[in-house]
Each structure stands twice: as structure tokens, then as C-alpha cells.
Amino acid sequence: MFDETALRELASIQTEGPILSVYLNVDPTRRTAEEYKLELRELLKQVSSEVPAEDLEVAKRYIEYEYDWSGRGLAMFSNAAEGIWYVYPLAVPVRSGATVARRPYISPLVEIDGLYGKYVVALIDRQGGEFYYFQMGELMDQVGMEGEDVRHTRRGRGSSVHGMRGGSPISGRHEAALVQRNLKDIAADLVDFCQKYHPRRLLLGGSEHTLAQFMDALPPATRELVADTFSSESVLNDAEVREHSFRLLNALEEHEHTRAINTVRTQAAKGMNGVVGLDQTLSVANEGRVQVLVVERSYHQPGYQCQGCGYLTAQQMDRCVFCGGTFTEIPDAVEAVVTQVVDKGGNVKVVNDGQLIEARVGALLRY
Numbered sequence: 001m002f003d004e005t006a007l008r009e010l011a012s013i014q015t016e017g018p019i020l021s022v023y024l025n026v027d028p029t030r031r032t033a034e035e036y037k038l039e040l041r042e043l044l045k046q047v048s049s050e051v052p053a054e055d056l057e058v059a060k061r062y063i064e065y066e067y068d069w070s071g072r073g074l075a076m077f078s079n080a081a082e083g084i085w086y087v088y089p090l091a092v093p094v095r096s097g098a099t100v101a102r103r104p105y106i107s108p109l110v111e112i113d114g115l116y117g118k119y120v121v122a123l124i125d126r127q128g129g130e131f132y133y134f135q136m137g138e139l140m141d142q143v144g145m146e147g148e149d150v151r152h153t154r155r156g157r158g159s160s161v162h163g164m165r166g167g168s169p170i171s172g173r174h175e176a177a178l179v180q181r182n183l184k185d186i187a188a189d190l191v192d193f194c195q196k197y198h199p200r201r202l203l204l205g206g207s208e209h210t211l212a213q214f215m216d217a218l219p220p221a222t223r224e225l226v227a228d229t230f231s232s233e234s235v236l237n238d239a240e241v242r243e244h245s246f247r248l249l250n251a252l253e254e255h256e257h258t259r260a261i262n263t264v265r266t267q268a269a270k271g272m273n274g275v276v277g278l279d280q281t282l283s284v285a286n287e288g289r290v291q292v293l294v295v296e297r298s299y300h301q302p303g304y305q306c307q308g309c310g311y312l313t314a315q316q317m318d319r320c321v322f323c324g325g326t327f328t329e330i331p332d333a334v335e336a337v338v339t340q341v342v343d344k345g346g347n348v349k350v351v352n353d354g355q356l357i358e359a360r361v362g363a364l365l366r367y
């Protein structure tokens with residue numbers, strides 16, 4: 001199962017020999033398993049001169065004999081000579097590709113984690129709630145709760161004949177108090193559910209009026225997690241909850257990217273807490289000052305890394321100014337800084353190409 005911990009672990013790996021990183025889109029609605037196997041063989045052929053044959057075999061064997069074809073994406077990392085083999089079936093699609101470097105190529109996973117990492121969807125009505133916990137787009141847990149019956153007070157159900165059936169009709173005030181009590185109970189359960197899973201985002205579905213009341217019943221810490229709300233009328237089953245949440249998350253993420261980019265650019269223009277461009281970004285990353293790294297998806301640039309202290313630079317230098325070590329050429333300094341920031345616990349946003357204009361990469365600083 002892929003999660004934040006696995007991502008950190010991948011970011012910390014550095015090997016003597018080459019690591020093969022393979023991403024394969026296996027969305028069953030697009031192609032067949034046989035076609036994907038063929039695609040994998042083509043991808044592996046492209047990197048066959050850069051990596052030992054054993055690693056190519058490991059990936060082929062996994063696809064051929066072990067993979068159950070669940071999910072829509074797959075990430076594999078292999079360096080058999082140094083005992084490294086990680087495979088992560090993913091519930092969401094990825095862009096297919098194969099890369100060889102001294103570290104796992106993690107940017108695609110960073111992007112997926114940013115989008116679908118850990119979130120909760122809660123469908124709320126006046127009587128009960130249904131909570132869903134998703135991790136990397138995969139439904140991990142689901143619980144439902146029912147409060148006191150407010151059935152016959154629901155509108156649009158039956159005629160006045162129903163309303164009159166049996167017992168005394170509930171007064172408007174009694175009904176409101178009942179709904180209030182139910183929402184309070186649902187809120188308490190949702191707080192417990194969130195404390196169990198620590199989602200980064202919470203999406204609430206329900207009628208506008210009910211959600212407004214429900215928000216009031218939530219403690220501030222949980223209310224702050226609410227990233228978006230939606231009308232739950234269109235969401236009828238679990239698959240629809242998932243698909244709908246994906247649409248909301250994509251829109252939210254795009255919005256957050258735009259905001260992060262604007263902040264970086266503004267701060268950089270003012271000479272404050274932001275930098276743009278590879279040279280400056282590498283420089284602040286070396287100092288461990290990156291809080292949020294913003295990088296365009298297709299940006300790759302060769303560079304150099306000090307073998308002594310890990311100092312990254314896009315410019316060729318004879319000796320490291322910090323430790324006197326020698327530099328080794330690396331295929332992708334952009335990916336190296338992504339890995340470094342993830343490893344140090346910073347946040348990375350992989351944004352669409354063209355969003356950072358000529359800079360292509362930038363960072364918001366811790367201090």
C-alpha cells in the first residue's frame with residue numbers, strides 16, 4: 001500500500017548502481033492487459049542499455065506472474081544488485097514511463113499523493129451520515145451512522161396521508177430539535193473518524209441547508225479540514241462518491257497550485273520568501289530552506305551533485321565550496337531537488353507545464 005511513509009522511504013534511497021523506475025498506466029477502461037504488457041516491454045527496451053538485465057526481468061516477471069491487475073496504475077523500482085525492489089499498485093492512473101538514475105524517480109507519486117493522498121468524504125443528511133476514508137484514491141474504510149428517525153418529516157415523500165398515519169405528528173420545533181441532535185451526533189462521529197485517519201482534506205456532501213447546520217456543529221479543527229462541499233443528490237453509490245471526489249480534488253488542487261505559484265512569484269519579485277528558476281531553487285534547497293517546491297511536470301535538467309555533502313548545482317564546478325568534495329554529473333537536477341525536499345519533509349507541488357512561464361521551478365522558503 002502506498003502512502004506518505006512509503007514516499008519518504010523512497011525519497012531516502014540512494015544507491016551505488018542504477019535504479020530502474022517504471023510507471024505503467026493500466027487503466028482497464030483504456031486497453032487490455034496484453035496491450036499493457038507490450039507497452040511495458042517497449043518502455044524497458046528504451047532503458048535496456050542503462051540498467052542490468054536482471055532489473056528488466058524483475059519488472060517483466062512481476063507483470064507476468066504476480067500482478068493481479070487491480071487498480072489503474074503501477075509503480076515499480078528495482079536495483080536487484082543492491083536488494084531493492086518496491087512495487088505499488090495504484091488506484092489512480094499514472095503516465096507510463098521508465099527512468100534510470102541513482103535514486104527512485106518519485107515525482108509522479110508526489111503528484112498523486114498531493115491530489116489523492118488522504119481524504120475523507122462525508123455524506124450528511126438530517127438523520128444520518130456515511131463516511132468514506134480514501135488513501136491514494138483507494139477506498140480504505142467506510143462507516144455509516146443513523147440517528148433518530150425523522151423519516152416522516154422529509155419532504156416530497158408521500159402525501160399528507162402518510163403524515164397523518166399513526167401517532168401524533170411531530171411539531172416543527174420538535175423536528176428541528178431532533179435534526180439538531182442528530183447532526184451533533186453525526187459531527188461527533190465524524191470527528192472520531194477523522195482522528196483515526198488524519199485526512200488532509202474533508203469533503204462534505206448534502207443539502208445546502210443541512211450542511212450549513214452541520215458545519216456549525218463541527219469543532220473548529222475539523223471545520224478547517226473541510227475543503228469543499230457538494231450536493232449529494234447526484235451521488236448514489238460508492239463508485240460515484242469516488243468519481244465525484246476525484247473531480248472535486250482535481251479542481252481544488254488546480255486552485256491551490258495557482259495560489260502557490262502566485263505566492264512564489266510575488267515573493268520572489270519582492271525579494272522576500274520566494275525564489276524562481278533552477279539555480280536559485282537549488283541554492284535554497286541546499287540550505288534546507290524549501291517549504292513548498294513548485295515544479296512543472298515535464299521539466300528536467302541535467303546537473304551536478306557533490307559526492308561529499310550532496311550539494312546540488314546546475315553549474316559545473318571543480319570542487320565543492322562547502323566540503324571540498326568532487327561533483328558527479330546527474331541526469332536530472334530537478335528530480336534531485338524534488339527528492340531532497342520530500343526527504344526533508346517539505347511540500348512539493350507538481351504543476352502543469354507552462355504555469356511557471358520561463359522559470360519552470362520555484363520555491364517558497366521556510367525563512
Ligand SMILES: [Zn+2]
Nearest residue numbers: 306309320323
Ligand atoms: Zn560538498
